[in-house]
Amino acid sequence: MHAAVLSEIGAPPAYRTHAEPVAANDGEMVVEVLAAALHHLTRAKATGAHYSSTGALPLVPGADAVVRDPAGRLRYAALDDTKLGTFADRTVIDVRRSVVLPDGVDPVRIAAAMNPGMSSWIALRRRVAFTPGQRVLVIGATGNAGRMAVQIAKLFGAAHVIAAGRDAKRLAALPALGADETCTFDRIDRAADVDVVLDFVWGAPAADAMIPMLTARADRSAPLTWIQIGSMAGATAPIPSVALRSSRLQIVGSGIGSVPARDIIEELPGLAAAVAEGAIDVRARAVPLAEVARAWTADTDERIVLVP
Template sequence: MYAAVVRSFDKAPQYDLFDTPQPSGKNEILVDVLAAGLHTRVRSQANGSHYTSSDQLPLIPGIDGVGRLPDGKCVYFVAPDTSLGTFAEKSVIDLRRSVPLPEGVDPVLIAAAMNPAMSAWVALQRRVDFQPGQKVLVLGATGNSGQMAVQIAKLLGASHVIGAGRDQQRLHALAALGADDLVSLAGDPEEVAERLGEAASEVDIVIDYLWGKPAELAMLPILTKRSDRSRALTWIQIGSVAGPTAAVPSVALRSANFQVIGSGQGSVSTAGYVAEFPDLIAAISAGKLTVNAESFPLSDVEKVWNAPTNHGKRVVFIP
């Protein structure tokens, strides 16, 4: 079969012939891959920097996709934890990590949306006791996952959603996606933190795709301006675009009802993720989430991989 193959962590995948994988477990089956998304997580998988990555090469990148079963039915699936991912003509899937798709749904749409949408969806459904009417700050809302998080928070019943990001054009576009307030993260970091404190002091949940200094500096301004510090504020750490570490002030944990948790592989079980797939797929299929997808043939993988990133689009490869 043809696949995108990584033979060196410092080079883009190359389109090449590769041995077709074979099912080995009782729940495994070989599917024809219809579409697979180039997510941020896939790039870190391919360059060996993700925290789940091993040094095993060669590898086929891709962590999820839409596939066609031998009986002709289509499924969304998450790839098994092996070096043989979804950027290939065929992929071995574990049926326990897959769910059937509705008739007529666009495979490209599902492949583009599921990964960036899943982070916020699972965080709100599995990591906290999110209640309709609560208020949410999305830190890093101008990225693909952040844009989804704004929409998902509203879809699940948030009464007020604040989107915070650096890209001014994409920040203003968040209003059409459901953001009630917008905060620019451009400028002096201390001033940015103060702006966040003024705008987000009454939120119940922070969905954080940035971490690093922006999170570190914003915690105390947000907490000290709360009208009632005993009202719970949960900070959900999902991404680390701005840095892998942030110093949490000890006074923040003592002087307010404040907790910092994470959401991702390990903090939520695979079964927990799979249980959320059907409802999220239904929302995407029904057009309740805006998805910006751009598809390319898998044979163009090296060219697309090295091209400047279009942050407004989610790239999907079609084998």
């Protein structure tokens, strides 16, 4: 079979022949890969930058995929740390980390959507007691995960969703997806009275936003849960201590580890159904797996989905 093989940190993977996969453990099966997206997680795992990566080389990247199982059913599968990921004609999945997909789904849309979509879906379902009618601020709303966060917050009944980003032009597209308001980072005080923040950016923009937001709150003792999800602007953020004393701010994270794998798997069918029904707009671009080296470094807003 063919696969994308990464042999050196810093260099893109190469498309070449690879040994056939073998299912060796309980619950494993060999599956045909139909569509596998190139997420930040995938790149970070492959380059050793993600907290869950092992750094072992050579490896076939790919953290998840839409696959066809031996019985002919389509499944979405998330892989644990492995040297044989989903950027291959075939791979090995643990059936317990997969869900059967509804008939007739578009593998490319599902593959593009599940990782960025799960970030806010899981955060709102598992990291905060979110209730319809609450107000949500999305920081980093112009990215794939942020755009989906705006839509998912509305799907879950948010009364008001504020989309924040650094690029006013890109923000202008978000009201069409359900954002009630948009603002650039320098006007984040306008989002003072939200109940939940979904933060994909962290770094200086998050730290700089806190005091203006908190001091503008009508009631500083009203609970505010800031959910740290991504770190596009920096892995660390200098949070002012007064932010934690002067308001009822709680900062939590959402991702692999802070939410048990079992809980994440339980949420997958709901998101897959929402995407399949067209309730969530997805930006996806299918690229042949053979073009993986070019796709690895492509500069695009769309989520690249490799198709063997």
